[in-house]
Amino acid sequence: MDALRLAPTVGIVASLSVLVALMAPFLAIEQGSAVGTYYGAGAVNGLSVGLFAGVALVAFAAGREGRSPPDTVAGVTIVLGLFATVLALLWALTVPRSLVTQLSTATWIDGHRWLVAALALVIPAAAGWYARAQRLI
Numbered sequence: 001m002d003a004l005r006l007a008p009t010v011g012i013v014a015s016l017s018v019l020v021a022l023m024a025p026f027l028a029i030e031q032g033s034a035v036g037t038y039y040g041a042g043a044v045n046g047l048s049v050g051l052f053a054g055v056a057l058v059a060f061a062a063g064r065e066g067r068s069p070p071d072t073v074a075g076v077t078i079v080l081g082l083f084a085t086v087l088a089l090l091w092a093l094t095v096p097r098s099l100v101t102q103l104s105t106a107t108w109i110d111g112h113r114w115l116v117a118a119l120a121l122v123i124p125a126a127a128g129w130y131a132r133a134q135r136l137i
Contacts, residue, residue, distance in 0.1 A: 003133035008064035011077060011126035015057035018084065018119045022050045025112065029104050038103055042094035044087050046113065049120055052084035056123050063130070074131035081124030088117040 025035045039046040056077050063073030092113035103109050131137045 003129065004070070005064060007126055007130035007133050008060040008073070008077075011060035011081075011123060011130065012057055012064065014119060014122035014126055015053045015060060018053035018088075018116060018123070019050055019057070021112070021116050021119055022047060022053075025103070025109065028106065029109075031103075034103050038095065038099060039091075041096060041099050042091040044091050044094075046088075046091040046095070046116065049084050049088045049091065049116060052080045052087065053120065053123065056080040056084065056127075060126070060130075070130070070134055071136055074127055074134060074136055077127035078124050078131065081120070081127050084120040084123055085117070088113075088120040092117045 025038060029035050059068070059073050059077050059080065062068040063070050063077075095113055097110075100110055100113070128137065
């Protein structure tokens with residue numbers, strides 16, 4: 001598989017991973033209101049990361065299948081990925097740890113917000129790889 005198809009595929013997988021990671025607390029924690037508080041506790045709503053990841057997913061898929069100009073897709077997904085990453089980091093840094101530890105006894109929830117931020121970082125990385133494969137950068 002060449003980089004012109006592999007790079008957007010990695011972007012698609014990264015975008016889906018962010019969406020799945022954002023959905024995980026809703027499935028694992030019994031109290032839905034507590035999850036809403038968790039996502040709304042930071043400087044930005046953590047679910048806003050999902051908006052940018054979802055649009056990036058559609059853009060990557062359109063570029064991969066040739067329905068949109070690949071150079072436009074590369075530029076758009078770089079910007080979307082950077083916004084998703086910045087929002088994820090801002091949210092992860094500002095959510096009070098005391099709130100996170102009250103959500104569940106599961107230990108994975110403590111690192112959840114950092115996982116979302118790390119997965120969001122893969123989106124602009126894949127977009128940059130896609131732009132490089134097209135010799136745009």
